[in-house]
Amino acid sequence: MTKYLILISLLASLLTTSAFAQTKAGDVTNGKRLYEKDGCYQCHGYVGQGGTAGPRLAQIRFPLAGFIAFVRNPPSGGMPPFRAKVLSDQELTDIYAYIKTIPEPKAAKDIPLLAQ
Amino acid sequence: MDQTTDKTRKSDRRGFLKNAATGAAGLAATGPIAMAQQATLKPETGSNAEVTSNQKPGSDFMTDVLKSLGFEYCAANPGSAFRGLQESFINYGGNKSPEWITCCHEESSVAMAHGYAKIEGKPMLIMAHGTVGLQHASMAIYNAYCDRVPVYIVLGNILDANFRRGNAEWVHSVQDAAAMVRDYTKWDDAPVSLSHFAESAVRAYKIAMTPPNEPVVIVADGVLQEEPITEKHLRIPKLVTTAPPIGETSAVMAAAKMLVAAENPVIVAGRVARTPQGMKNLVELADVLQCKVMDTRMRMNFPSTHPMYGSNGAVIAYPNVSDADLVLGLEVQDFWGILNKMTGLNKFGMETEPKTKPGTKVITISAIELNHKSNYQDFFRYVESDLAITGDPEATLPELTEAVKKLLTADRRIAIEARGKKVAELNRQAHQRDRELAAVGWDASPISTARMAQELYAQIKNEDWSLVGNDRFASSWPTRLWKFDKHYQYIGTQGGAGIGYNMPAAVGAALANKKHGRLSVNIQCDGDLNYAPGVLWTASHHNIPLLTVMHNNRAYHEERMFLALLAAKYDRDPSTSNIGTELDGPAIDYASIAKGYGQYAEGPISNPNELGPAIKRALEQVKKGRPALLDVVTQPR
Numbered sequence: 001m002t003k004y005l006i007l008i009s010l011l012a013s014l015l016t017t018s019a020f021a022q023t024k025a026g027d028v029t030n031g032k033r034l035y036e037k038d039g040c041y042q043c044h045g046y047v048g049q050g051g052t053a054g055p056r057l058a059q060i061r062f063p064l065a066g067f068i069a070f071v072r073n074p075p076s077g078g079m080p081p082f083r084a085k086v087l088s089d090q091e092l093t094d095i096y097a098y099i100k101t102i103p104e105p106k107a108a109k110d111i112p113l114l115a116q
Numbered sequence: 117m118d119q120t121t122d123k124t125r126k127s128d129r130r131g132f133l134k135n136a137a138t139g140a141a142g143l144a145a146t147g148p149i150a151m152a153q154q155a156t157l158k159p160e161t162g163s164n165a166e167v168t169s170n171q172k173p174g175s176d177f178m179t180d181v182l183k184s185l186g187f188e189y190c191a192a193n194p195g196s197a198f199r200g201l202q203e204s205f206i207n208y209g210g211n212k213s214p215e216w217i218t219c220c221h222e223e224s225s226v227a228m229a230h231g232y233a234k235i236e237g238k239p240m241l242i243m244a245h246g247t248v249g250l251q252h253a254s255m256a257i258y259n260a261y262c263d264r265v266p267v268y269i270v271l272g273n274i275l276d277a278n279f280r281r282g283n284a285e286w287v288h289s290v291q292d293a294a295a296m297v298r299d300y301t302k303w304d305d306a307p308v309s310l311s312h313f314a315e316s317a318v319r320a321y322k323i324a325m326t327p328p329n330e331p332v333v334i335v336a337d338g339v340l341q342e343e344p345i346t347e348k349h350l351r352i353p354k355l356v357t358t359a360p361p362i363g364e365t366s367a368v369m370a371a372a373k374m375l376v377a378a379e380n381p382v383i384v385a386g387r388v389a390r391t392p393q394g395m396k397n398l399v400e401l402a403d404v405l406q407c408k409v410m411d412t413r414m415r416m417n418f419p420s421t422h423p424m425y426g427s428n429g430a431v432i433a434y435p436n437v438s439d440a441d442l443v444l445g446l447e448v449q450d451f452w453g454i455l456n457k458m459t460g461l462n463k464f465g466m467e468t469e470p471k472t473k474p475g476t477k478v479i480t481i482s483a484i485e486l487n488h489k490s491n492y493q494d495f496f497r498y499v500e501s502d503l504a505i506t507g508d509p510e511a512t513l514p515e516l517t518e519a520v521k522k523l524l525t526a527d528r529r530i531a532i533e534a535r536g537k538k539v540a541e542l543n544r545q546a547h548q549r550d551r552e553l554a555a556v557g558w559d560a561s562p563i564s565t566a567r568m569a570q571e572l573y574a575q576i577k578n579e580d581w582s583l584v585g586n587d588r589f590a591s592s593w594p595t596r597l598w599k600f601d602k603h604y605q606y607i608g609t610q611g612g613a614g615i616g617y618n619m620p621a622a623v624g625a626a627l628a629n630k631k632h633g634r635l636s637v638n639i640q641c642d643g644d645l646n647y648a649p650g651v652l653w654t655a656s657h658h659n660i661p662l663l664t665v666m667h668n669n670r671a672y673h674e675e676r677m678f679l680a681l682l683a684a685k686y687d688r689d690p691s692t693s694n695i696g697t698e699l700d701g702p703a704i705d706y707a708s709i710a711k712g713y714g715q716y717a718e719g720p721i722s723n724p725n726e727l728g729p730a731i732k733r734a735l736e737q738v739k740k741g742r743p744a745l746l747d748v749v750t751q752p753r
Binding site for chain 2: 037038039041042043045046047048049050051052053056058074076077078079080081082083085086105106107108111113114116
């Protein structure tokens with residue numbers, strides 16, 4: 001099993017972008033489950049609102065490939081790298097699909113408690 | 117801190133002598149005083165009989181000494197090692213100035229004093245056993261030490277083995293009581309006579325109140341407390357508080373020159389405001405320099421309504437200074453960490469690199485250098501500054517501001533004015549970004565910390581409010597969104613990052629606010645509350661008005677994140693990060709806990725639309741003078 005996973009992650013890293021082409025469309029329900037189970041919510045909030053421990057993910061600025069590349073190797077140190085052994089490309093695709101469903105927030109000026 | 121004038125000293129002393137001369141006719145005592153007066157007992161009275169004594173115990177004089185220092189309150193969990201003092205405080209001292217505050221844990225006593233001092237600017241007295249009580253108190257003392265806050269600690273101890281009865285008096289006795297906290301207190305003494313006690317008690321107060329402010333310890337020996345006074349010529353020395361240390365004039369001039377010459381100076385404020393004047397002094401410098409002030413919010417240093425207020429974003433302690441060509445650090449806790457970055461926890465190895473532009477100049481003004489100790493590492497990484505000034509920032513700022521004013525030419529004035537406009541606009545944009553971020557997840561359940569902060573603010577903003585807790589775990593939303601412009605509106609963080617501080621510090625700060633009629637509110641993490649929740653009862657018992665809004669994320673969440681991060685880093689299962697960190701299964705019912713401790717309480721509340729009305733109901737209770745708690749189930753941060 002472990003060998004299999006290593007092989008998959010090796011292949012994924014060799015094929016980089018083309019690896020994503022092989023994933024199915026993201027499963028939102030599974031994505032939400034993994035987002036919570038594997039701790040994305042811990043730093044980014046249940047609805048990707050962000051906070052002290054991690055930036056906002058709602059209305060994510062990355063395309064899927066960029067998202068996976070980031071999560072595999074976050075640059076600055078506050079976020080752990082999630083490699084294929086922990087989350088497969090398919091699973092990250094599911095998480096991405098969940099993040100994509102998070103609705104656009106209202107503008108602050110339209111929320112009385114945030115309007116200045 | 118000038119309450120002990122010569123006049124009050126004399127009258128205290130007269131009061132003491134008068135009482136001594138007339139004898140403590142009404143002073144009924146059993147136990148210790150009976151013991152002390154054995155020789156005067158008639159055999160037939162028996163040891164259980166009420167004994168009146170015409171000889172006053174030493175603890176009465178100690179009470180006079182401590183009263184002369186102007187303490188309003190003495191917080192303590194009762195302990196036999198200071199029973200003499202407690203009895204004297206109440207029956208001889210009238211339980212006034214200081215008034216006895218009953219605590220359920222010594223950590224609560226000290227953290228209450230910590231919060232109190234941050235509002236009131238002076239120490240609260242706390243008492244504890246020299247052994248077991250101090251052991252309980254020690255983490256809170258460490259927090260106060262790291263946070264440069266004065267706390268006045270009196271420890272009971274029986275040094276003379278000949279006076280120890282059995283059981284507790286042996287296991288509660290120690291040769292050198294203060295030893296276990298000497299590394300994180302500024303000064304201590306174990307007086308062996310009442311005269312010695314008087315001198316050391318006054319000295320301790322003076323030392324605690326000299327910047328850098330720190331906790332001090334005085335041991336009140338049990339024999340001195342409980343034996344009759346035999347010493348002649350007892351007197352209470354006059355308290356003379358020191359003027360704070362000010363930066364050396366030529367160094368301050370050099371700093372002014374560098375500040376005036378800089379194109380984009382940035383001020384980082386750590387622990388600047390010791391008194392209400394501190395904020396005014398920093399505002400004056402910012403007005404003259406028209407530069408960004410990044411308040412790390414260890415104190416209420418700078419008004420958030422000021423156009424130069426640059427504190428924004430979620431990570432307030434580590435502001436971004438990458439656009440500065442000069443950074444002035446005013447007693448900043450981890451200044452190196454603001455100027456530099458290290459390899460993140462998600463990578464192996466350890467490398468550093470500057471976060472500032474090449475050539476950025478660095479100036480520090482800090483009094484911490486006057487009290488460095490070596491064992492505990494609260495001094496942080498060494499800052500390679502261009503100019504380091506030893507001095508209290510609050511007291512040094514006026515001279516610096518004057519020097520800057522004198523150096524301003526017409527050209528520089530024009531440039532500085534233009535800079536001010538730019539900085540104000542950038543700050544406005546940054547604060548607007550924070551508002552937009554606060555809108556994300558606005559209707560989420562669990563409730564977002566931004567929503568919680570704003571629901572609370574909506575109910576208090578027209579009152580004379582004070583946020584008596586640390587808002588960092590709630591993504592610093594109040595710091596980013598509320599209008600803070602009074603010196604008592606925020607009390608900052610723990611100092612030593614010791615958890616268990618926030619709830620008792622909030623109660624202590626609320627106690628200080630009470631006589632000023634201020635409305636105290638606290639955003640309270642669940643993990644922190646569980647260390648010593650008995651302080652909720654202390655708030656009820658002493659009618660301390662305080663609204664506590666739980667930031668209940670049902671975990672020791674900071675540690676949960678560390679575990680998830682490390683697990684993923686090592687390619688292991690991050691979902692195990694709940695083990696040992698979650699406070700769930702069963703979920704803790706904080707409303708029931710608070711009700712059990714006599715507070716008004718509601719919850720758990722996880723629907724954001726129910727929060728505002730609940731806060732309103734709770735505030736009605738708080739305004740009647742009692743504490744209230746709302747259990748709000750929140751997003752993690």
